[in-house]
Amino acid sequence: MSDTSVDAEEVRHVATLARVDLDDAEVEEFAAQFADILTYFDALDEVPEVDDEAELVNVMRPDEVRESLSQEEALSNAAEAEDGFFKGPKVS
């Protein structure tokens, strides 16, 4: 039994969280599709709890100055740059 329901408002809310604007047609389309896809994902409820004994180790390198991109290269794909900095829209 699925408790998954996705309405247009919820799609708009998630789109806001994800910082992606959607037009009205996309909202309608996604709402219908998400209901199907999330219902399908509900089958994960049947997955047993599994002991995951991953052998994880932290991999660190020494914190040393290395060669890197020049400031000019790093800025080369920016739409706008000023005085060696990226220039973005204002933060409100």
Added chain:
Amino acid sequence: MAADLNIFVTEETVESDADGPLSGTTVAVKDNISTEGLRTTCGSAMLDDYVPPYDATVVERLKDAGATIVGKANMDEFGMGSTTETSAFGATRNPVDPERVPGGSSGGSAAAVAAGEADLALGTDTGGSVRNPAAFCGVVGIKPTYGLVSRYGLVAYANSLEQIGPFGSTVEEAATLLDVISGPDANDATTRDASEARSASDGRTGTARETGTSSDYASAADGDVDGLTVGVPTELVDGADDRVVEVFEDALSELEAQGVETTEVSLESVGHAVQAYYVIAMSEASSNLARFDGVRYGKSGGYEGNWNESFARAREEGFGSEVKRRILLGTYALSAGYHDKYYKKAQDARAWVAQDFDAAFESVDVLASPTMPVLPPKLGESLDDPLQLYLTDANTVPVNLANLPAISVPAGEADGLPVGLQLIGPKFGEEQIIRTASAVEQ
């Protein structure tokens, strides 16, 4: 021909002065792998004028090996798709039948090799994106063990799942390219030390070979499979098209004639692999694609107003439908109240799949299945229903969840269309699957 099939996003030749194993060899590079000074779009309008200031490690290794790069191959936008129809630069067509899709997301790479536009190609495989188009285009594609090939310079989609992998016309050619690109890289901490890989490699014969510069995957393509045990997971055959199954079973019979013992095995967990794969991949995508804000790179749109609004409008324009769909679903799966229901459960399923494979490899050397459960669909046929499209990845995604190596090798044809056979090995068991695949070729 290349123009008709729309194989390349950018067709430009980069020669190498180096003398190496790929001298005189042409290679197509998937357009999500960074090439210094050569536009890298990821198949997205968001990056249509992005020119990386550095080479990916695999591209450096190609150049050091003497390869000539002939272009950046078309792909599903950011690697999201199974047909190479979601590219902002239009769909690629299958060289075998231009009315059909080449498979995805590395469809341009596979088509380049199938059409003779390149001797070899690099793709990326997050849930089957090398093996799927290899199967649909009738070429060989290898998805390496996670950590064998550096991802430095790959524009990330789902870091924990993806690997760069080679395409070739033959198993030996694809393996030669794997020799060139594999091995530890100081710029990718997930690449593994050769000694760790060595202890796990080639369990059947007990021989130990190192990865990296000292690897010799190409010479493993010797076709010697006498005495090998191949397990066939019933779950990966049951749902497949009858025509595909027939070709698959004929190929197994050929292997048996060469001294292979086949046995049925069960992988109970794979029934949940597709759900787990998409939840994890979408979650990682929602995080990875947050970097495309139009400030450091990506389309800015030039909007006024505050940062969040201008960012959201630029992304509305820059991303295609499938990318938005996955970012939104990933954001949803990670959001408060749903994390335990989707993301945590998906991680449980992932561990379960890994355990299932480990158990299977206690009794068999390699596993075999059809690569794709279907024949290549016609262009446009499968785009309307994303869920149906996700289901076509059922045979390939379990391998990525378990970080295992797998290869797709042409097994024959059905209705004039290629059918791929997938061979899966234990971690760092590349030699064994390459050897077995070379026997399928014979």
